[in-house]
Amino acid sequence: MQHLEQAVEQHLATAGVRLTQGRRSTINALATMHGPRTAAEIHAQVDGTVPLSSLYRSLSVLTDVDVLSAQHGSDGVIRFELAEWITGHHHHLICTSCGTVVDVTPTVDQEKSMEQIVEKMAHEAGFDVSGHRFEIEGTCRTCR
């Protein structure tokens, strides 16, 4: 995890953003939690040491500089996770019952197939593809 910290530190320095105590623990919390987490969950994980308002501000800044990525869940709550250049490329399994989001990493073949399909569909509509989001909905093991 030292490498991660250094890489992130470097990344933030380049972006001209300070790596403060609060931001450090926010990032560490997310690194520990594996997968998208809400501000409230992170707030609990850091044991309330970072006020929610400050936490939201940090999350916003960290997302802006691409250390985190954000997604809006069907429960209307934003979940944050480490950016893909840190965690690696993946997609999301979303439990329609409890809202939990789990990361899944496609195999190289799977990813290649998906990209091909994306490219083809978009091309016919005259779109220049810049990215895609693939979300699988279903029921997780514990909710079933």
Added chain:
Amino acid sequence: MQHLEQAVEQHLATAGVRLTQGRRSTINALATMHGPRTAAEIHAQVDGTVPLSSLYRSLSVLTDVDVLSAQHGSDGVIRFELAEWITGHHHHLICTSCGTVVDVTPTVDQEKSMEQIVEKMAHEAGFDVSGHRFEIEGTCRTCR
């Protein structure tokens, strides 16, 4: 569009839900607008004839009985559209420049490939798949 109205009417009757004036115009508005729309947009489209609170309640009921589907955008706002059994299965091309959302329908082969991949990825994580959402971001023809 007569067929649509009858089918929906039937659907609602079976579900024990009344097709009222407000609901009728809500559904018609969405049928006209093609693609996911926010409550505010629908409210404007029906020219304010349906109060926002009532509109939200209708949208909620209609989503529950699967006449509409809802999705939470990256701006934190809920967008509604006619359910896929009405519009047909499709995915979304989202222009990151102008925000336009275009529906794209995958070919049978494309859809089959995607479902296979989805099934495989989800199964390993212990998920029961109920559906998937594929959103392609990029630049549309007119914005390019």
Added chain:
DNA sequence: TTCCTTGCAAACGATTTGCATTGGA
């Protein structure tokens, strides 16, 4: 008539922001 629906207004709750204070490089 019987309830499901509506309208209005008030409540909610996640997220954002103003402002004075603190702390990192």
Added chain:
DNA sequence: TCCAATGCAAATCGTTTGCAAGGAA
């Protein structure tokens, strides 16, 4: 030092809800 970052409290705003009145079956 100097300005970004913080903490607190108040404000936002999309969405939800209580309750009495209205309308579909």
